[in-house]
Amino acid sequence: MRHPSLQRAFGCTVIAVAVLLAVFAPLLAPADPNRSGVDMLDLPSLANLFGTDDLGRDIFSRVMHGAQPSLLIGFGAACVAMLIGVPIGLAGGYMRGRIDLLVVGVIDLFIALPGLILALIITAMVGATLRNLVLVLGFVMWPPVARLVRGQALAVREALFVEAARAVGGSHGWIIRRHVLPNILRVIAAQFAVSVSVAIFTSASLSFLGLGLPPPMPDWGGMVRSGFDYLSINPFMSLAPGAAVTLTVMGFYVVGTSFK
């Protein structure tokens, strides 16, 4: 997959399927994701496409239902990261001087912190709910966004049209809004897609470590974790939700990088 258009097509297809599942899973899924049965750890069959889990629930339906929380966390956290990172990056890159020194200092301070570790600590303290995960992951992901936006703003502010805007007496706010921001929007959009993929990746890792959404919520990372104990009986209990995470992460990542 060397061609950007091919990558983009793959990524967009994956995203479309994921969004479709997130919205219509209750209509599309063949079974109730939380109804347990007596046939536990069955291998894949026509009735249960990926078999059943340790409580006899249909894995296929659970994977379909897992799309919604994953995408909510992914989009939500990426939005939070943008809301914090973009203004900070713009301020540093456009204003230069002391503000920039402060911005770079804060970014460096936070970038030294490993995102997953930070997310683990904060999630453990505030509790793993959908809202908390969105906020925590967004907070963990803003430094790279700010760094990218700062670099872009730094380059754009030297452009002739910014000088012209300043020469006609434009205020800083107006120049940033009308001249700097539109020119780096493409990069921000690409970073947004990458951020969604990182958020889904990280939240799945958190769930795998036991800090995911509380059961019985179908949560991909948590499902991989619970299937881990039954790997030799029905590997699909781990593999199916794991593949769902992987494809979704790959889809968003590929779309994001193809626009960079």
Place this chain on the structure above:
Amino acid sequence: MGRLILTRLAMMAVNVLAISALLFFSVTTLLGSPAAMMLGEDASPAAVAALNTQYGFDRPPIEQFGTWIGHALQGDFGRSFITRQSVAAAIADCVPVTLELTVFSILLAVVLAVGSSTAPVARRLVGAASTAAILIGVTVPNFMIGISLILAFSVGLGWLPSTGWVSWSEGALSHLQHILLPVLTLSAYYFGVFSIVYRAEYRDVCERMFMRVARAKGLGEWRVAFRHAMPNAILPVITFVGISLGQLTGGAVVTETIFSMPGTGRLFVSAIAGHDFPVMLAVGVMIVVGVVTMNLLADIAYSLANPQIRHE
């Protein structure tokens, strides 16, 4: 050079202090009273109060932080709330495992990334294969790679043990067998990112004049690639190793959990699950110190490798 290192050291100390304070205050204020947690929900208020006085939880946070950092600087991180073991001793037991895992993983990732992108054999085939491998390494979550490896090599083929840990002294072969899958798991992501960084630089280097000169001299492709191109393209990878160490610790946490390795990452996860806050704090601060130190070392290595920076 000396001044550069000194200023960086001072900045590093400030950074570590700031992050330690941040961790300490957020952990202490958000977690509530450790005493209530240690004694359980039905503890009498008197017992909670007694424990608070004993451990000094009732003192103002800033004073507690002062005491904690004072002891920490002397290598005393207190005792675990759960096991009552000295935190410093528990960490000392775990560090070698994590260190070995991460060092092997970085080495493997760098060698594979640089080697596969440099070697002048079957470029198209290797190129396509490693483009796919890079995408897999960067986007497939750590735990999926680990589980797939376990399924293939332990459950399916039965060649390697799936989990557990055997120390060097208990048998070198068994030790290597146990560490092989974790190292492969952890290095996948780094193979991806190192390759991306290295390839971009390698392409630039190949355009440079000295490459044409080297070929014009009649040097073989292997010599041109490894003696002339590689040393000039490897600098960003060195920096990147430093930058990515923070993320690496995160990956190590997941990898150690999958393979039940008795390392720092697993210690950290179990401390979090048990709200064992002395262990959480100590491991958190230790990770930050490690990451910041490695960043500094990477900067020094970078300036040693590039005289232009050294003489600035």
